Amino acid sequence: GAVVSQHPSWVICKSGTSVKIECRSLDFQATTMFWYRQFPKQSLMLMATSNEGSKATYEQGVEKDKFLINHASLTLSTLTVTSAHPEDSSFYICSAWPALLALHFGNGTRLTVT
């Protein structure tokens, strides 16, 4: 079945640094990928829709300069959290929608900003 690989699974960084999270579709091409944020014991919050070869579409309230998304190929989307602060600590999950059959998720990235 469709596999979405997300890396790293856990990252700890110092405040002020930037962190890049990768999301790859391993056995299918994904022109669109989605990035979510999840706080403890809460549901997923859609941050942005990543479009291959064009700009990402951000949800209301999500800072595009803070969360940089690049979808340079049909199998890779990256989310960069720039100048991270402790309030950015969260669980970030990417997903892709192969053939519109079902949404497939990466295993998530736990970001801890100290």
Place this chain on the structure above:
Amino acid sequence: GDSVTQMEGPVTLSEEAFLTINCTYTATGYPSLFWYVQYPGEGLQLLLKATKADDKGSNKGFEATYRKETTSFHLEKGSVQVSDSAVYFCALSDNTGNQFYFGTGTSLTVIP
């Protein structure tokens, strides 16, 4: 617009108990319906799905039937195990590639 409503948790059950997690939806067209499971510290995994009315999705002992007349897709399992402890999300797709809606999630804890 389209939406999904699922029962609030947390739900705590003893091992081998019967599980039902309610999910109802609102949709203007003919959506596909899904249940996802999230184990602690992991991403979401597709548990089962149904793409049209009266379809039954099943996997790992879990079942859900797409009921158009009651706009429901309740998740059931006859005998839960400790390893089923997770958060379960009901979801809906409008099949256009534009929208995918999630419920708020229901946390299930199964105690031995």
